[in-house]
Amino acid sequence: MKYLLLMASDGPLDGLVGPAGAKTRAMVEEYQALRLDLEHTGMWCGGEVLQPSTSATGLRIRDGRVALRDGPAVATSDQLVGYYLVDCDDLDHAIDVSARIPFAGHGTIEIRPVHEQHPAMRGPAP
Amino acid sequence: MRESHGRAVAVLVGQLRDFDLAEEAVQDAWVDALRTWGRDGPPDNSVAWIVATARRRAIDRLRRRQRQDRLATSVGEELLSGPTPELDWALDDDIADERLRLVFTCCHPAIAPESRVALTLRSVAGLTTREIARAFSTSETTMQQRIVRTKQRITTAGIPYRLPDADELPERLASVHSVVYAVFAEGYAATDHPDFVRVDLVDEAIRLAELVCTLLPDEPESLGLLALLLLHDARRSSRVDADGSLVLLEDQDRSIWDLELIDRGIALLERAGALGKPGPIQLQAAIAALHAQAPSVEETDWTQIAALYTALLPIWSSPSARIGHAVAVGMADGPDVGLAALDRLDDDDSSRLLAARGHLLERAGRSREAMASFESAAESTRHPLEAERLRRRAHDTRKPH
Numbered sequence: 001m002k003y004l005l006l007m008a009s010d011g012p013l014d015g016l017v018g019p020a021g022a023k024t025r026a027m028v029e030e031y032q033a034l035r036l037d038l039e040h041t042g043m044w045c046g047g048e049v050l051q052p053s054t055s056a057t058g059l060r061i062r063d064g065r066v067a068l069r070d071g072p073a074v075a076t077s078d079q080l081v082g083y084y085l086v087d088c089d090d091l092d093h094a095i096d097v098s099a100r101i102p103f104a105g106h107g108t109i110e111i112r113p114v115h116e117q118h119p120a121m122r123g124p125a126p
Numbered sequence: 127m128r129e130s131h132g133r134a135v136a137v138l139v140g141q142l143r144d145f146d147l148a149e150e151a152v153q154d155a156w157v158d159a160l161r162t163w164g165r166d167g168p169p170d171n172s173v174a175w176i177v178a179t180a181r182r183r184a185i186d187r188l189r190r191r192q193r194q195d196r197l198a199t200s201v202g203e204e205l206l207s208g209p210t211p212e213l214d215w216a217l218d219d220d221i222a223d224e225r226l227r228l229v230f231t232c233c234h235p236a237i238a239p240e241s242r243v244a245l246t247l248r249s250v251a252g253l254t255t256r257e258i259a260r261a262f263s264t265s266e267t268t269m270q271q272r273i274v275r276t277k278q279r280i281t282t283a284g285i286p287y288r289l290p291d292a293d294e295l296p297e298r299l300a301s302v303h304s305v306v307y308a309v310f311a312e313g314y315a316a317t318d319h320p321d322f323v324r325v326d327l328v329d330e331a332i333r334l335a336e337l338v339c340t341l342l343p344d345e346p347e348s349l350g351l352l353a354l355l356l357l358h359d360a361r362r363s364s365r366v367d368a369d370g371s372l373v374l375l376e377d378q379d380r381s382i383w384d385l386e387l388i389d390r391g392i393a394l395l396e397r398a399g400a401l402g403k404p405g406p407i408q409l410q411a412a413i414a415a416l417h418a419q420a421p422s423v424e425e426t427d428w429t430q431i432a433a434l435y436t437a438l439l440p441i442w443s444s445p446s447a448r449i450g451h452a453v454a455v456g457m458a459d460g461p462d463v464g465l466a467a468l469d470r471l472d473d474d475d476s477s478r479l480l481a482a483r484g485h486l487l488e489r490a491g492r493s494r495e496a497m498a499s500f501e502s503a504a505e506s507t508r509h510p511l512e513a514e515r516l517r518r519r520a521h522d523t524r525k526p527h
Contacts, residue, residue: 001284003284088284089286090285090286090288091234091236091283091286092286092294093286095236111283113282113283113284
């Protein structure tokens with residue numbers, strides 16, 4: 001089953017998106033090794049680091065009109081710094097992967113299962 | 127019957143990956159059993175019969191569900207299209223494996239601790255929701271919701287139904303142990319319960335600990351847990367006197383302690399020790415064993431108990447272990463040493479800590495301070511029986527010895 005591994009920051013974001021010092025380079029290499037491994041084992045479905053929440057735009061349609069908003073739209077999304085989408089056997093497997101994300105050492109990983117049978121994201125029945 | 131029920135549910139959960147369907151199907155099978163066995167007599171292997179019948183009932187239920195809802199689960203499709211397996215898979219070894227998987231699933235660390243306890247009592251021990259609600263002084267509706275949510279969580283979060291790998295086993299087993307201990311502790315110091323001991327929960331915890339030891343016979347901490355529970359339980363009858371008041375360890379009538387349980391506990395502890403992997407639960411059981419074997423408080427091997435606590439604290443630093451250590455040191459090396467150890471604890475002034483201080487102050491001959499300490503302890507406990515016992519203790523302290 002697929003899991004979205006959300007990287008949520010508990011504080012300042014220096015560890016992942018700070019200036020490129022020696023420590024950061026070593027960490028980026030760790031992320032790259034994890035990515036390669038996830039691809040080789042067929043678990044990789046996607047993943048990105050997000051721009052800061054100040055770059056976000058909120059959109060809603062009310063009374064038929066699109067209304068935009070500057071900044072994060074969801075209360076906790078300013079803490080969101082990136083995500084992985086991985087295909088795992090079960091929660092234990094997803095826990096193993098999450099424990100290998102360097103970010104777990106300074107932030108929190110939320111392991112969120114994907115609703116794989118939800119018809120909203122599938123094509124209409126044949 | 128409870129035992130067969132638990133086994134059958136475990137096998138069915140393993141096959142269906144659906145707690146509710148498994149439980150409903152097993153209940154259906156019991157209804158069939160009442161009818162058939164009454165007429166033809168019970169079969170040789172009643173568990174296998176129940177499992178086979180429940181499986182057919184589950185398929186009936188799935189077919190009905192499928193008609194109502196075209197979105198059948200993959201497990202359901204598999205079950206409906208696959209061949210009916212022989213009864214072989216209902217052999218005892220397989221059932222043992224299924225039960226163990228179920229225990230680990232219900233005690234998975236990704237489930238909130240109180241939900242682990244509730245689901246284990248429901249699905250492994252086979253208690254009714256009403257019984258569990260009563261045991262934890264909550265409403266049946268609340269408990270029902272908690273159990274339903276936990277079952278849903280297992281499915282949606284993808285909590286696996288399998289035995290942990292060797293490297294995961296210690297952590298997972300520790301979670302199982304704490305669930306079993308929580309059931310025991312709730313039974314042994316039952317909050318708001320007139321008898322102060324809920325025998326049903328105590329027995330249930332011992333049954334669960336026995337089950338784990340049967341399924342994993344070479345896990346020293348599991349053996350230690352069963353030993354610990356039996357050694358505590360051996361003192362059950364002496365903890366409350368004829369008036370229903372709590373009796374302190376030093377005043378308990380040691381002649382009514384259950385020697386058979388004590389012997390079983392010590393034998394289990396020796397078996398655990400022979401495996402050469404000491405751990406926190408074995409240390410606590412060893413402390414309980416020394417108390418259980420001592421003819422009186424004075425003749426207790428306090429030096430050895432203090433040494434066991436010293437080994438325990440770095441790996442298991444609970445408030446009661448820290449207090450137990452200070453008291454043991456006080457009994458072994460003199461009350462002043464014990465009082466100094468208590469003063470070093472930065473725990474809140476819990477009832478237990480105040481009572482321990484009163485106890486050591488009394489031994490140091492400081493009766494007035496001891497009395498005050500027992501009285502504060504009585505005020506800060508939430509158990510009415512415990513409060514009464516401490517007030518009596520404060521009163522006794524006033525008398526010259």
